[in-house]
Amino acid sequence: MVNLIIDDKQVTAPKDFTIYDAAKLNGIKIPILCHDKKLKPFGACRMCLVEVEQMKGRQIPACTTPITEGMIIRTATPEIVKARELVLELLLLNHPLDCPVCDKAGDCDLQNLTYDYKVDSNRFSDLKFQHEIDYNNPLIERDMNRCVLCGKCVRICDEIVGYGALTFIDRGIETKIGCEFEKNLDCEFCGSCISVCPVGSLLARPFKYKSRFWALTKHKSVCGYCGTGCNLTLGVKDNKVLTTIYDEDQGFHKGQLCVRGRFGYQFINSEKRLTSPLVRKNGRLTESTWDEALKIVADRLNGGAAVAALATPRLTNEEFALFKKLLLENVGTKNFDNAAGYAHSALTEGFARSFGASASSATILDIQKSDLLLVIKTDAYETHPVVGFEINMAVKNKGVKLSILSDKRGKLSKLKGSKTLVHRPGSEVSVLNAIAKAILDEKMVDGTAASVAGYAELEKALSGFTADSVAAQSGLTAADIKTLASEYASAEKALIIFPVGQAYTGHTADLATALANLAILTGKYDKEGCGVLCLSEKNNSQGAVDMGFYAQDGGLNGLQILDACTAGSVKTLFIAGENPLTSYPNRTKVKAALDAVEFLVVSELFLTETAAEADVVFPVCSFAEKEGTFTSTDRRVQYIAPAICKSAQTRTDFELFSDLIIRLGGQALSTSAAQFEEIAAKTSGYQGMSHVSLQKESAFATVTTVPAFAVPQAAPAISAEGGKLTMVTGSALYHSGTLSQYGEGPMHVCPEGYIELSRTDASTYKIVENDLITVTSATGSMQLKAKVTPRMPAGVVFTPYHFSAAPINAIWSGSPVTMVTLAK
């Protein structure tokens, strides 16, 4: 700690602090424009000038000057105030005073500072800039006439997002911010630049002219897309969510969001939302009342084991618990599952047998505390962009090493110093087994590992996975495998990260086990910066697992339920929020099951193609309209309160399940809070939590690990077939499940399905960008637009799964890799 005097006040601050940080820590406010706590000091705007007595009263920027022992600082002398006024005068010389039509008004740093310093006249005069405004994308408007050149947008895009879309162009008075060759902005559209812009240069177009900033009410919430559990502040007016508001103090991610979180909120107030229950009459879905719809469904649910249910991992914990109670106690069936029945198996089977707990042993916070990150598939960035930001920052700022084992390259591979091993699709488990064997062979095993159950069996089972034999089948070299093994084993702290999801059929229990084996062999778990972090797909995937809403004790799992529908043993199917027709593998099979089942109930926000097949459709609520808790992928339990009132004819899933329980003669807990009390009492790790405590602060549900070795089954090597390409499926950066199709932001940027292929294959097949390609597999054929990128290895194509208009399950039967042919 360093002692110093700021404005005649004796204060202390850590020695690596700047004057600005030290002042802020001690409650002294120094004005800033170009400084952001998440970014490196820059010193561009000169608003934070202060005087330091030891520096002979010179004016120095507080945001870039480190403190030293005994510094005497004055932050508001008349000279300083005068200097700041001059800075503002000079900024306002070129800045247009169009505040009445600027959406930033009320939230504008320049406006607020001008007000604070009462700069009501200007001694200078100059022309305003006449830059063309960039209206060329639907999400981010760039008006460089308002720019004060603080460079925050350039820096955040580089330092945190790692995309580098923006730069300073030209020199001197002509300097402006823009993209290379002054082209239109065409980036990831995470909107981080908007969030830090201190003026109205970068604005969210979907929010333009929607509301004055001060007319919005702000509601804290949790993002309803992926499992990262980012916190949101929703800007609400007239019962409509109009925007997301940046709050740099919110969540572990300090307000950073991705395109889905920032621009994907429109589904909440979408006009396509269902507004009343629908009941099939004479073959057509017709509007009905809740009473009628509930009565019909309650009658059908008396079918015991002939009833089955599929739920989306977007329900709250309370809803899962209640739905489970309805099915187990009142209906009498064990046939229920979430996430297609396999997307959670890394947790429910893999981690359960390896760590004795169906949850990750590490948290997102461990990323920055680790020494080495081993990321399985570059898709971790696409599925969980904000986790990707954490990886960017760990690698760039903390010098954390990054090794990637993937079937294609990706944005993470571009990070300086990262190493990407590109293996043949489907061979990841073999490669991981070979790494485990190399660790065993090189005697890099941790002292505690030999006493862990299953050690001998694992050692025996791995004997066949020599680096040489696996190298041949995976397309890597034996040296690659051995180097990765020794780097992982010798790192002080190492964290493994892998994404799971409905499109990642290869990322199941065996992959989780193989990864867990590495962590247990080297003793890298249950410690800070160590462990295995499974990135689960949806916002409450981990909660669904914690609530036990998956096939257990002989119940049918997701895919078995569909088979049972086709076979006729399941006669009533209740689908809460899932859209299997698009998101489950093998569309023909799903369609056959939905056609065959006697009675289909769907609770949904939208009339999805699955809901359109139903006999009864219940209109339910989005995350912004309900109360409850979500558990993020690293088991952070977070409370959400309604940001807007639900519309008259919709109910939450919680109310729906309660109503059904009561109609079936049972008793439901009346409130979400009471339900959570029961959850907290029964669920391991949730003890002591309550809605009241979570409202104040989210909490991690503790994970107690009991390590054990298990033998992961490696998929047999896939031999390349002549003239065929290997297709892998996954998530697109802009989307999450099928819900993001109803968010305007994601749909503006990525409106349709596509097939991504390498430049080599593109030239072989004479395909150029945006060509319509017919993709044929053993199960079907469909047309997709081509996207030619340098990241794909030759012979491998990638396609995302989110789109109802181009459902890839028409050609994808659920195997991790699919052989396809391409034709123009």
Added chain:
Amino acid sequence: MSKVVAQQVEEQEPVVDLVKADQVIDKYFDLPGNLMPVLQGVQDAYGYIPRIVVDHVAERLNVYPSQIYGVLTFYAQFHLKPRGRFIIRVCVGTACHVLGAQRIKETFFNLLHIAHTETSADQRFTFEEVACLGACGMAPLAMVNDDTYGKMTVQKVDEIVAKYSALPLD
């Protein structure tokens, strides 16, 4: 970098042989802080910095294209448009101005019809006004590539243009 492909199609940029750029990049690949020497080398190889080469350098050196563009527009030494075989620079600094740089400049314009930073249609000449060439004793001063011409007169302008018009372009 799918945009590389798209841009190529869209803009019909002149076909650029990336092999020359690759040779420059290979030379400096392992040098820390290699962006400046690479860009200078690329400019030497092509005479200017073609857009497609910027994308290529960005991809190979793993820097953002925007970052390269920032560097290119910051330094006056880089040129984003093709330049003539002969760069005529006429000093318009104080000493040269007093001794009639304006006349010299006008004479070049009357002969070649190219103004400041412009290039003749046959890619032979590029004309530039510069603030000072650092040889005020020889004012008024002009340079063609690395050749210096002091004590310039209107007649000398004719001679210079005639001389360089007769030289082969390659």
